[in-house]
Amino acid sequence: MNTMRRFLLRLLNAFRPEVAEDDLAREINAHLALLEDEYRRRGLSPEQATLAARRAIGSVALAKDRHRDTRSIAWLDDLRRDVRLAARVLARSPGFTSVALLTLALGIGATTAVFSVVEGVLLRPLPYPEPDRLVRVFGPPPTLAGIDGLPSRMIDLPSQTFETLRLADRAFSHVTGYMPTTMTLTGRGDAVRLVGSHVSAAAFPMFGVPPLIGRGFEPKEEAAGADAVVILSEAAWRRYFNADASLIGQLIVLDGRGESSSA
Amino acid sequence: MSERVELLQGTLDLIVLRALSTMGPQHAYGLASRLEQVAEHPLMLNQGTLYPALVRLEQKGWIKGTWQRTESNREAKYYAITKAGTRALDKQAERWRRLAGLVDKLLLGDA
Numbered sequence: 001m002n003t004m005r006r007f008l009l010r011l012l013n014a015f016r017p018e019v020a021e022d023d024l025a026r027e028i029n030a031h032l033a034l035l036e037d038e039y040r041r042r043g044l045s046p047e048q049a050t051l052a053a054r055r056a057i058g059s060v061a062l063a064k065d066r067h068r069d070t071r072s073i074a075w076l077d078d079l080r081r082d083v084r085l086a087a088r089v090l091a092r093s094p095g096f097t098s099v100a101l102l103t104l105a106l107g108i109g110a111t112t113a114v115f116s117v118v119e120g121v122l123l124r125p126l127p128y129p130e131p132d133r134l135v136r137v138f139g140p141p142p143t144l145a146g147i148d149g150l151p152s153r154m155i156d157l158p159s160q161t162f163e164t165l166r167l168a169d170r171a172f173s174h175v176t177g178y179m180p181t182t183m184t185l186t187g188r189g190d191a192v193r194l195v196g197s198h199v200s201a202a203a204f205p206m207f208g209v210p211p212l213i214g215r216g217f218e219p220k221e222e223a224a225g226a227d228a229v230v231i232l233s234e235a236a237w238r239r240y241f242n243a244d245a246s247l248i249g250q251l252i253v254l255d256g257r258g259e260s261s262s263a
Numbered sequence: 264m265s266e267r268v269e270l271l272q273g274t275l276d277l278i279v280l281r282a283l284s285t286m287g288p289q290h291a292y293g294l295a296s297r298l299e300q301v302a303e304h305p306l307m308l309n310q311g312t313l314y315p316a317l318v319r320l321e322q323k324g325w326i327k328g329t330w331q332r333t334e335s336n337r338e339a340k341y342y343a344i345t346k347a348g349t350r351a352l353d354k355q356a357e358r359w360r361r362l363a364g365l366v367d368k369l370l371l372g373d374a
Contacts, residue, residue, distance in 0.1 A: 002323040002347070009322045023340075024314070027291065030339045034292045037335060063314050070315035071322065 014076035017068075024067055028060055129208040133173075137165065174206035183254040185240060192240060194254070196233075204231075214248045214261075228259040275316045277359060280352040283326060283344040290339035291317060317342060325351050 013020050035053035036046075044052060057063065068077065090097045125131040159177070166175045179198040184191050204216035211231060221229050230252065232241065241247055251258040282294060282301075289297065291313050320326045325348030328340045344352070 002325070002351075005324055006319075006322040020318075027314075027340045030290070030337065031292050033337050034290070034333065034339060037337065058312065063312070066312070066315040067318055071318040 010071065010073050011076075013072035014080065017072065017077065017080075020071055021068075024064060028057070028063065031057060134206075135172075137161075174202040176200045176203040176206050178203065184256075185252065185254055186256070187253040188240060194236060194240075213245055228257060230254065230259045230261050232261060274359070275312075276320055277352070277355050279313070279316050279320060280325060280344060280348055281356070283342060284349060284352055288329075288341040288343035290333070290341050292339070294342070320348070323351070324348070 032053050035056055036049045039049035039052045162177045177200050181198055182193055182195050185194050201217035201219045201222055212234060237243055247261050249260060251260050283289060295313055321328055326342045326344050328342045330338060331341045333339050
């Protein structure tokens with residue numbers, strides 16, 4: 001308890017030395033005065049008394065130094081003094097200082113920006129349970145046409161490969177195929193272009209993210225020709241559908257086709 | 264022939280605490296001269312070496328310093344022992360006695 005108290009007080013004295021310094025000077029002067037009185041009482045002349053007093057106290061500078069070391073944290077004290085000196089020297093050559101500061105600012109800013117991107121894209125784990133178990137499987141470079149009929153910039157897997165992977169249920173707990181897509185929503189005010197993805201039914205269990213309301217996809221809905229079913233993102237639901245909970249099971253029109261919203 | 268006795272580190276704190284406990288509030292000068300009187304030995308103390316001990320004890324909360332006037336109407340900082348200081352004094356004194364006893368035994372005992 002008192003070590004903590006002592007530590008905090010020492011910290012305070014390291015950052016605000018003036019208080020203790022003034023008090024100490026006052027105390028030492030008072031001490032000297034008392035000593036002088038005593039020596040004068042013993043019959044010495046004023047000058048002799050002063051000398052004797054100083055001798056009795058020993059080196060004042062040394063006493064102050066020792067006091068400073070005890071009451072404060074030595075290296076912090078030195079650090080503070082060095083920083084003050086550096087600031088004074090730098091202030092004397094503003095040209096150099098501003099160039100140096102500018103360089104530092106640019107360097108730090110650029111590094112921070114780069115790191116932020118790297119951290120977000122590469123280092124931060126995906127916000128799903130056990131993200132280190134999530135794997136993305138690539139195919140060979142595309143020679144096939146992509147969604148728009150143009151050479152695909154995404155690396156697609158032929159659906160054969162996907163089916164094969166799906167059968168390897170001892171290697172993978174879930175296998176999901178996905179194909180990004182955009183669709184136009186009409187029939188609800190202005191037409192809106194929505195960004196989304198075709199996914200297998202296994203997607204929601206795999207990511208451990210159950211829909212807020214409604215249900216996920218069912219495997220039978222993967223069959224071609226099954227009722228087109230849509231799961232809306234919460235943002236889209238709030239923005240374009242007024243967070244209407246009764247939307248489940250209703251039809252919405254995407255790309256001119258009716259799809260029933262399941263969540 | 265009197266020699267100057269060197270104080271072991273840490274014992275100065277104990278001595279100051281004890282002195283303040285028995286003599287009541289003192290300022291640094293009073294403390295130093297009374298210590299010399301009682302010890303009957305010139306302690307290896309410049310009066311200035313009391314200051315680190317005083318600040319250490321004050322920071323631990325074992326003594327408290329207040330500015331007051333002496334009889335000769337000089338100002339001086341008087342130090343008084345606190346309740347925590349009294350408790351600490353008992354503990355430290357006990358520890359010292361035990362240590363001293365142990366060292367005595369080791370020095371005087373059969374090698």
